[in-house]
Amino acid sequence: MLDYYTLKLIWWLLVGVLLIGFAIMDGHDMGVGVLLPFLGRNDTERRVLINTVAPHWDGNQVWFVTAGGAIFAAWPFVYATAFSGLYWALLLVLFALFFRPVGFEYRSKMPAASWRASWDWALFAGSAVPALVFGVAFGNLFLGVPFHLDDTMRSFYTGSFWALLNPFALLCGAVSLSLLTLQGATFLMHRTEGELQQRARTASRWASIVLLISFSAAGVWVAQLNGFQIVRMPDPGSVLSPLMKDVAQQPGGWFANYRAQPLLWVIPALAYLGAGLAPLLQARGRTLCAFAGSSVACLAVILTAGVALFPFVLPSSSHPAMSLTAWDAASSQVTLNVMFWVALIFTPIVLAYTAWAYRVMRGKVTEDFIRANDKTVY
Amino acid sequence: MIDSSLVDLSRLQFAATAMYHFLFVPLTLGLSWLLVIMEAAYVMSGKPIYREMTKFWGKLFGINFALGVTTGLTMEFQFGSNWAYYSHYVGDIFGAPLAIEGLMAFFLESTMFGLFFFGWNRLSKVGHLTVTTLLALGTNLSAILILIANGWMQDPVGAVFNPVTMRMELESFSALIFNPVAQSKFVHTVSAGYVTGSMFVLAISAWYLLKGRHIEFAKRSFRIAAAFGLASAASVIVLGDESGYAVSESQQSKLAAIEAMWETEPAPAALNLVAWPNDAASRNDWAISLPYALGLIATRSTDKVLPGIHDIRAKNRERIVSGREAVLALESWRKNPQDKAAEATFRKHQADLGFGLLLKRYTNDLNAVTPAMIDEAAHTTVPNVFAMFWSFRLMVGLGFSFLLLFGLAFWYSAKRTITEKRWLLRWALWWLPMPWIAAEAGWFVAEYGRQPWTVYGMLPTHLSVSSHSAGAVMGSLAGFVGFYTVLLVVELYLMFKYARLGPTSLQQA
Structure with missing residues (x-):
């Protein structure tokens, strides 16, 4: 069995991998959903857009579900506290996501224009709302969320839903929304042609600009915020509960990890590089490279935020000492160990058959293809 | 609460x-x-x-x-x-x-x-x-x-x-x-x-x-x-x-409820094919039963006894009393990790901890538990x-x-x-x-x-x-x-x- 300290660190990384996998994979079909009503100007065009992701949306969505399951298994404290505390935010995401499976599957099963237009907007909402809320949630992590634990470890959230929608968090929402929109736009560039491809290119340019501005602004803002730091805690490799440490707050504290390890600045630099290069590569017709560029941006943006917060996972604004961290919110050593091996075996298998599925379905989706397969495609 | x-x-x-x-x-x-x-x-x-x-x-x-x-x-x-x-x-x-x-x-x-x-x-x-x-x-x-x-x-x-x-x-x-x-x-x-x-x-x-x-x-x-x-x-x-x-x-509580078996019968127990269970009075108003059938199906033996609901509740009542000790000992032990006596008491009653927690439905302070609360908790276990x-x-x-x-x-x-x-x-x-x-x-x-x-x-x-x-x-x-x-x-x-x-x-x- 691996030692407890290493396992806790590995699981911080693995949850990060799942979130990044979600942003890259589910992110691009959410981006397509966000762009759907704007890029597709008639029914056939919209069906082209939908059918670029039709064979993949379901598999991609599992990144979200698995991330939820992995947080449950690896950080039960976080799973319990975050999803019960941020109750209405979670329900908002879930209710929006409900529209996606049925939207994809049912939209083209009836011919009426009003039916199809309704589902198009449902798909838009099902994609845009989660994309926005994820950023808002991340933003609130930097501010801290008001919760505390009693002596039986029962958690109590003392904030409101509306307090989550503060200016800083909304700025972070703009980061995530533009990030996933960029991801969708670069994917569409690769899988469509002609007029639609042109529109996707324009969309990617705008998404990239919004992303670069909002990401920079959020960085400047974070520098002013009170960051959390552990000032006293038993050995992080021992059995811990979230009630055993002291936490201090100081302005600019969220940059402490970057100050301690200047090499980490490579990560935000990669975010700029990926987001900036994506539209440029597209302009030169390197659509797959552009998609890779925006995927790098997904990875780097999430990692930038994660590294800044580390080891904090869910900081408490009302009781900072009760904040949940990768050290004291984790599962037992036995569970982390078993789940590590499970992840080590199955993640490559998942990646392999996902890659195979994309290979089988490769190529452009055209309007002629939609017309010829009117009854069987989405 | x-x-x-x-x-x-x-x-x-x-x-x-x-x-x-x-x-x-x-x-x-x-x-x-x-x-x-x-x-x-x-x-x-x-x-x-x-x-x-x-x-x-x-x-x-x-x-x-x-x-x-x-x-x-x-x-x-x-x-x-x-x-x-x-x-x-x-x-x-x-x-x-x-x-x-x-x-x-x-x-x-x-x-x-x-x-x-x-x-x-x-x-x-x-x-x-x-x-x-x-x-x-x-x-x-x-x-x-x-x-x-x-x-x-x-x-x-x-x-x-x-x-x-x-x-x-x-x-x-x-x-x-x-x-x-x-x-x-x-x-x-x-x-x-x-x-x-x-x-x-x-x-x-x-x-x-x-x-x-x-x-x-x-x-x-x-x-x-x-x-x-x-x-x-x-x-x-x-x-x-x-x-x-x-x-x-x-x-056992689930099986007894499914079969509306209030009393413990000598093995092998009879199977109630149809019955009219009366929860308020804790008995069946009427029942048509098949002798020996339940004992044979549920235990796959002729000699294993299946406990009835009354006996299950009585046994659970004892476990609730013991579980209360576990909860109280755990509370003292967590307040003072050096308290060896509390730890020993907890270890002794640990198996019944869950049953003790049943009482938290009636009061947060398990020192204030009344016999009526224990009876009520035991009753709800079926x-x-x-x-x-x-x-x-x-x-x-x-x-x-x-x-x-x-x-x-x-x-x-x-x-x-x-x-x-x-x-x-x-x-x-x-x-x-x-x-x-x-x-x-x-x-x-x-x-x-x-x-x-x-x-x-x-x-x-x-x-x-x-x-x-x-x-x-x-x-x-x-x-x-x-x-x-x-x-x-x-x-x-x-x-x-x-x-x-x-x-x-x-x-x-």
């Missing part, structure tokens, strides 16, 4: 969302294997009609699958959102199979789902059949992991309490995975799904035969459904019995007998009706006289909703029958909830029921439309 209306609303919301989810799951489980059988027939015989069958039933499969995914999303997060203390207290164990389900099964199922629909012209015949098989395999793997999680709630094995983190932690992964309760539950549940899928194909095919439409298509579909349904109905009954045997070992007794009989009665129906359908299908047996075709059509009713009744027996526990003998339901206001949960409950109902109406509309259109709906204009 925790608001009891919050507990009731949280339970209602979980029951509603889970029961909605299980409207779609069993059809996915069964229909996916029927698609594999049909497509294998196509690959082996080369007859296009089997491809047409795979595609048409596949289309209906897709309409159903979409809502299975939608309602499943809620289930993945609802433990955290509404059962936060449960998630904290047992997440170390319970979260593992849920995460493994995502990684090992749900990814596979969902990736193959897309290729099943869009890969027809891009994959070889065998390649596509492989995709369909992996789709079916994924859905069934998903079921086994979910039932491992649920089986653990029924019979929590391989776990140990950690006083530092104040939760149960995993001690043995293999005990969790190879829990016999989970194994028999898995086969019973997926077999019920196979029955549902078979009944779906059987009923719609019967309708085509009654209307004289798509005769060749319908006859072949009917035959496959009858054969698969017959095997599944037999399996669901045999494994149901196996589940019952497992319950008699692990959850669920409502009337509800258990009759929902179990509804499920079992329907189970045997499926065996008969599929048996006859298979017989006349094999004799090739099925189109003349219009009474049987009508029966098959009208019996369409019954597998769903049986499945929901079965889940009611399993989940309501475990009350007052979320994890049997370990964590009481009323402690498991999140710290919400009752109003918040009422709002979300209304939202779920409203949203799901609208989606269900849309789904049924499309399902009826495409079932009526029949296989011609696939042809390009």
Whole structure:
């Protein structure tokens, strides 16, 4: 069995991998959903857009579900506290996501224009709302969320839903929304042609600009915020509960990890590089490279935020000492160990058959293809 | 103390969302294997009609699958959102199979789902059949992991309490995975799904035969459904019995409630075939029973004694008294980790800790517990007998009706006289909703029958909830029921439309 300290660190990384996998994979079909009503100007065009992701949306969505399951298994404290505390935010995401499976599957099963237009907007909402809320949630992590634990470890959230929608968090929402929109736009560039491809290119340019501005602004803002730091805690490799440490707050504290390890600045630099290069590569017709560029941006943006917060996972604004961290919110050593091996075996298998599925379905989706397969495609 | 209306609303919301989810799951489980059988027939015989069958039933499969995914999303997060203390207290164990389900099964199922629909012209015949098989395999793997999680709630094995983190932690992964309760539950549940899928194909095919439409298509579909349904109905009954045997070992209160057995009888106990249980008076108003039958079925012996409800409550009362000591000792020990006396007392009564927690429903301070509270807590350790007794009989009665129906359908299908047996075709059509009713009744027996526990003998339901206001949960409950109902109406509309259109709906204009 691996030692407890290493396992806790590995699981911080693995949850990060799942979130990044979600942003890259589910992110691009959410981006397509966000762009759907704007890029597709008639029914056939919209069906082209939908059918670029039709064979993949379901598999991609599992990144979200698995991330939820992995947080449950690896950080039960976080799973319990975050999803019960941020109750209405979670329900908002879930209710929006409900529209996606049925939207994809049912939209083209009836011919009426009003039916199809309704589902198009449902798909838009099902994609845009989660994309926005994820950023808002991340933003609130930097501010801290008001919760505390009693002596039986029962958690109590003392904030409101509306307090989550503060200016800083909304700025972070703009980061995530533009990030996933960029991801969708670069994917569409690769899988469509002609007029639609042109529109996707324009969309990617705008998404990239919004992303670069909002990401920079959020960085400047974070520098002013009170960051959390552990000032006293038993050995992080021992059995811990979230009630055993002291936490201090100081302005600019969220940059402490970057100050301690200047090499980490490579990560935000990669975010700029990926987001900036994506539209440029597209302009030169390197659509797959552009998609890779925006995927790098997904990875780097999430990692930038994660590294800044580390080891904090869910900081408490009302009781900072009760904040949940990768050290004291984790599962037992036995569970982390078993789940590590499970992840080590199955993640490559998942990646392999996902890659195979994309290979089988490769190529452009055209309007002629939609017309010829009117009854069987989405 | 925790608001009891919050507990009731949280339970209602979980029951509603889970029961909605299980409207779609069993059809996915069964229909996916029927698609594999049909497509294998196509690959082996080369007859296009089997491809047409795979595609048409596949289309209906897709309409159903979409809502299975939608309602499943809620289930993945609802433990955290509404059962936060449960998630904290047992997440170390319970979260593992849920995460493994995502990684090992749900990814596979969902990736193959897309290729099943869009890969027809891009994959070889065998390649596509492989995709369909992996789709079916994924859905069934998903079921086994979910039932491992649920089986653990029924019979929590391989776990140990950690006083530092104040939760149960995993001690043995293999005990969790190879829990016999989970194994028999898995086969019973997926077999019920196979029955549902078979009944779906059987009923719609019967309708085509009654209307004289798509005769060749319908006859072949009917035959496959009858054969698969017959095997599944037999399996669901045999494994149901196996589940019952497992319950008699692990959850005596559930078995006693199902059988309305108030008094402990000399072995082997009699089986109440029909009875009118009276919960208020703790007895049966009347009963027709079969001597010796229950003892033989439930213990598979002639000498093992099955405890009646009165004795179960009396024994649980002792465990509650002992559990109270465990809770009090744990509280002192956690306040002062050097308190060796408290630790010793806790260790002595640790096995009854969950029973002590039952008292937290009445008071937070276990020093203030009265004998009346202990009596009341002991009384609640057996669920409502009337509800258990009759929902179990509804499920079992329907189970045997499926065996008969599929048996006859298979017989006349094999004799090739099925189109003349219009009474049987009508029966098959009208019996369409019954597998769903049986499945929901079965889940009611399993989940309501475990009350007052979320994890049997370990964590009481009323402690498991999140710290919400009752109003918040009422709002979300209304939202779920409203949203799901609208989606269900849309789904049924499309399902009826495409079932009526029949296989011609696939042809390009």
